[in-house]
Amino acid sequence: MRRTCRACALHALCLPASISADELNSLDAIVRARRPLDRGQQLFASGARFQSLYVVRSGSFKTTLETNSGEQQVLGFHLPGEIIGFDALSDDVHRCNAEALERSSVCDVPFAQLDEFASSVPGLRRQLMRIASREVVKDHEHLMMMGRKQAQERLAIFLRSLSERYRNLHRAPDLLELPMSRHELANYLGLVVETVSRLFTRFEELGVLAVNRKQIRIVDFARLDELAGEPSPNLESEAC
Secondary structure (H helix, E strand, O other), X not given: OOOOOOOOXXXXXXXXXXXXXXXXXXXXXXXXXXXXXXXXOEEEOOOOEOXXXXXXXXXXXXXXXXXXXXXXXXXXXXXXXXXXXXXXXXXOXXXXXXXXXXXXXXXXXXXXXXXXXXOOOHHHHXXXXXXXXXXXXXXXXXXXXXXXXXHHHHHHHHHHHHHHHHHHOOOOOOEEEOOOOHHHHHHHHOOOHHHHHHHHHHXXXXXXXXXXXXXXXXXXXXXXXXXXXXXXXXXXXXXX
């Protein structure tokens, strides 16, 4: 299970370029590899005491919040190289649940040790601040999407964002594997599952997507951008 930060394929996503070899060795002594979690297993639960940040190493996770009516609201989906656990930084208690969407693994980074180590590595502290800031920006963008966008725009924006995240992982940006169920995706987008199913069918009829259950191939990036209702970086030329 042990894999050093230096040898990890996600190195560039998690760590600043300025970190030295000696600093990497010191960080390796802090990071702990957790046993893989099967689909449905919790990484942490709402109300649990904050101890670590978690870097997704393989697989994927969803974060959820229980509403006052007892329903589960999906807050986000997390891919390899992304960090889970920032929700607890303010008062040392997790405010959401994190659950594996498939067989997944994480690097467990005890925060007290990381914070002490980062105090002597400015590049690492700045990287953590950038990552935390990106999480805030993602939350704001999701709220704006939920408040203003039509159903087809919400799905198009989600698929476009997922494609960009695949590109960051050096995966083919036009070949997406959705680890979440249609129900979980509908919950995240604030739609009913029947609407999500109809939208996938409509996007296929428009020649935007090719859908095979959870496998999605983006056929027309330019049209997907149009459906999202706003311009985006041109990914069409980067599709494999």
